Amino acid sequence: MKPPAFKYHAPASLAEALDALDAVGHDGKVLAGGQSLIPILNMRLAAPAHLVDINRLSELAYVRTEPGGVTVGALARHADVERDADAYAAVPLLRQGLRLVAHPVIRNRGTTVGSLAHADPSGEMTAVLALLGGSVDLVRKGASRTVGAEDFFAGPLESCIEPGEMAVSAYFPRLAGRTGTEFVEAARRHGDYAMCGVAAAVTLDDDLRVTRARAAYLSVSPVPLVLDLTEAVHGATPATARWADAAALAVLSIEPEPDIHATAEYRAHLARVLTERALRAAAQRATSTDVERTSR
Amino acid sequence: MTERMIGAPVPRTEDARLVTGRGHYLDDLGAGAYEVAFVRSPHAHARITSIDVEAALDTEGLVAVYLYEDLTGKVAEPLPLLIPHPALTHGRTAYPLAKDVVRHVGEAIVMVVATDRYRAEDACERITVEYEFLPPVVGIDKAAGGEHLVHADVPGNVAAHMVQEVGDAPAAIAAAPNRLELQLDIERSACMPMEGRGVLARWDEADASMRVYTSTQTSTGVRAAVAAKLELPLDRVEVITPDVGGGFGVKIVHPWPEEVLVPWAARLLGHEVKWTEDRREHFVSSAHERGQLQTVRVGFDDEGRVLGLDVEILHDNGAYTPYGIIVPIITSTQLLGPYKPGAYRVDFRSLYTNTVIVTPYRGAGRPQGVFAMERTMDAIADHLGRDRADVRAANFIQPHEMPYDHGLLFQDGRPLIYDSGDFPASLDKLKKLVGWDDFEVFRAQARAEGRRVGIGIGCYVEGTGVGPYEGGHVQVETSGKVNVATGLTSQGQGHQTAFAQVVADELGVPFEDVSVTTGDTRRFGYAVGTFASRAAVMSGNAIALAARKVREKALRIAGEALGADPGDLEIVDGVVRVKDDHSSAIPLGTVAVLSNPLRYAFDDASKAATQFGGNADPSRPPVAEDDEPGLEGRDFYSPPRATFANGMHAAIVETDPETAEIRVLRYCVIHDCGHLLNPLIVEGQVHGGVAQGVAGALYERMEYDENGQLLNASFMDFLMPYASEVPSVEIDHLETPSPLNPLGIKGAGEAGVIPGAAVLASAIEDAEGFPITRMPIQPSELFHLRRRHAAGEIPPLRRVRTAPEEFPTA
């Protein structure tokens, strides 16, 4: 479990990093928190000839909260985002999801943007970005583009980031209206990748009736899956809504794969149970959400 | 009189060093050594048709590449079968590097030596091995079916078949008023010490000697093996254990192939060579344990008393049997626990499979045996509608029946005779601790909140401190400091602390003045090893006996110096003094000077000693005929047979009615290991054991696919529980001293793990209302069991049928 030889680049600025990535092209990989990449190298599952370490790019170590949402720089650690009070106030789902990402020591190193780039469909932040309809800013030497969540994830462990390109930030929009969110999951051990996880967002109107109910799923699909479940609960109040019907509706669209920790049937069952729990809790949160504060 | 150290909760003196990174583990040594990596088989069963190393030869830093055919002398022979047994009719061991056929994923085929491990792995990647596939035998059913063979010359894959019988169990069962049959299944886990295996060897050409550092549980065993394999005189081989980051059984196996190959290469290359196992290697090339299928037939009376017990065990021993059949022998004898089984028959077959070898893992066959017996006790109770604790009590061996002879042979080949224990008292304490009699109140409260809970219980007896012997050496320096050595090793047990406590009391010296060396053949050449909960019993007693010898000699010499009768002397705080005249005294360091007629005045003690002049009788030799210079003593402890510790555990679990997740709410332990040398250490051992018990019941399992690929060979998917999964453990002790040894102690090292699977199965079953027969259990499986139960495929427990309102509908 030792990596094969690679050339190590330690750029001091974004411009230098982009130069290095441009020069090495296909043979290069960005090294962020290393919490996923280093094990992959040690097990020799990948053998990039060049590593471009972005840990000196302090210009990217930020969490910026604006009225519209939260922008997370590529060097912001999970822990930075999780603890940021403004970010939590604007987009509570960030902290709700992050507290389920691994353990504190891993969150101290791992980056939120890195976990999006890693594109593991069991990674909580992929579901958060997908549910919120966020986006990722990609930059290469001399060009940049913004990719929406729906296009960003190409497959399991595969994002649309191209050789020479780097993700510099991710944008997590604030949800409009009287909206509450919740993130629940079932993992074998505390902090493990979940057997199934559900991020939910429920929006209520001024009469506290459901106008929108959506959920995003972990570990049940190759890329983050977002389902609109409004039809099962539209017009109901959080107390009268038949969340179980919404969960049943969700399960129709889910075809999980089995693994050694959970059969496909059990995963689907978890998706149902957790959908109901997540929606109910999100709706509960929405009831106590201050509409003024959340309007854009 | 100073305070007694034995029995005091003395904090472990080694911990400050270990937890602040000042330990020295194997990989911390040998900075300039060449390093080794292996090409290991990716297939479970295959014939090697060709090995092409050509492409690796220009790897930067490559030093050497060895195949089987390069091995010389005894190194080219199969590894030893350590513990032969008449029932092991078809024992087979591996070659250090595979010869022709590989029999499990992970078997070493090519040894690569390079200037560092990175380069060694680079070279491994460039070596091509071609195979002709043979049908893999994976799983106990497949092995027992015998359609394909792991070893062509072992019919039916049966390594060993052994039957032990007391009375006529089938007849007793047939005649019993009640009968039950259970099919049980328990799967593989593994020791998983934090530090894997590792070896560093240094050949001294001028001295023609070999020094080996190895992360082992037996340095004397490795020494003998290396000397034999390399054909070196024993006195030219020394083996030292540095700090060892856990063993739990896997490091008692010796020699591991690497423990032979690394010294062999070091001598050949004339350079230090080191191999440090990585985690992936540990998963596929060390050892696992626990896999068994069991059939239990039992006949019992209306009180639940067992009249006849007939157990058939199919034991998975993996691809080879270097450690013999210790594990299934322990299962079949320790299964009996604290109970009188009536007539008993146990029949086991130990079967080859194309998987990693099976050797003892903490508990060593007992968790499986206890699982069989305790599932049976619960089944009897349920069948009769009786309280589970009452049925156990009805079967207990009573205190007045000790010593109790089961009429069977134990793992050490000696009679299975329990020396002590008070099982009714233990059960009483346990019921109080967990609140057994009030549980239905708790259950009802939980149910009112929509929660599902259950309580479980499990009892065990553990043969500990097996012989044949351990020794101890105690030496008082002229400074008064005391050096203690014992041959067995330490891998985290706190021996520095516990053995120093023994010496402090036995010799009468300050605890701080005692330093302990373990597992260093330079200091003590005769030893067995640290396993089978034997270190405290064996070395603890040996060291006590050695310390008594030193004490006796010190009193004799001091008596001469002080002109007093040794019988009137005592040793307190390192000073020998006349009991009723404390002014007449001499420090032990000074006694040490007097004990050696060669007196160079290096230190104050030597100068001080001159005042005692001593006998200068010119007609006598300076060292008397029956004496030796120096204030030191050596002794051995060799017990007639094992001493039996015991314990009873209870757990309360909660199972999520929707997600089927399982949580342990409480875990209670009553533990009897005789006199406690150090309650803190004993409780630490119990905590760690319980963690591994919970692990084996709810989290860990080796997940082999039908091709013999281990699907979860990393900590990502092999679910060793975190602190967040392990319940806090509530412990109460009972102390029934062992009559077999001077300190009255019994082993405590494995206790915590033994009934884990049994207790948690009992509790989950109680929560769910249908039988649990297979461990470990994960939420996904519980979910499917619930489905099958709801579909009528799994019948409810009787107690559910008779009082359905008390139980949940699944």
Ligand SMILES: Cc1cc2nc3c(=O)[nH]c(=O)nc-3n(C[C@H](O)[C@H](O)[C@H](O)COP(=O)(O)OP(=O)(O)OC[C@H]3O[C@@H](n4cnc5c(N)ncnc54)[C@H](O)[C@@H]3O)c2cc1C
């Ligand atoms: C024990 C353990 C448990 C874990 N559990 C979870 C969990 O439950 N949930 C979860 O979501 N995650 C989990 N993780 C993963 C953790 O969140 C990682 O930190 C994260 O997935 C990757 O972030 P990183 O900064 O460490 O990226 P790295 O490991 O440095 O990189 C990962 C990949 O992303 C690429 N990359 C990183 N940053 C960029 C960038 N800015 N631009 C382009 N490409 C980039 C790298 O090239 C690499 O391919 C766990 C990790 C461990 C070790």
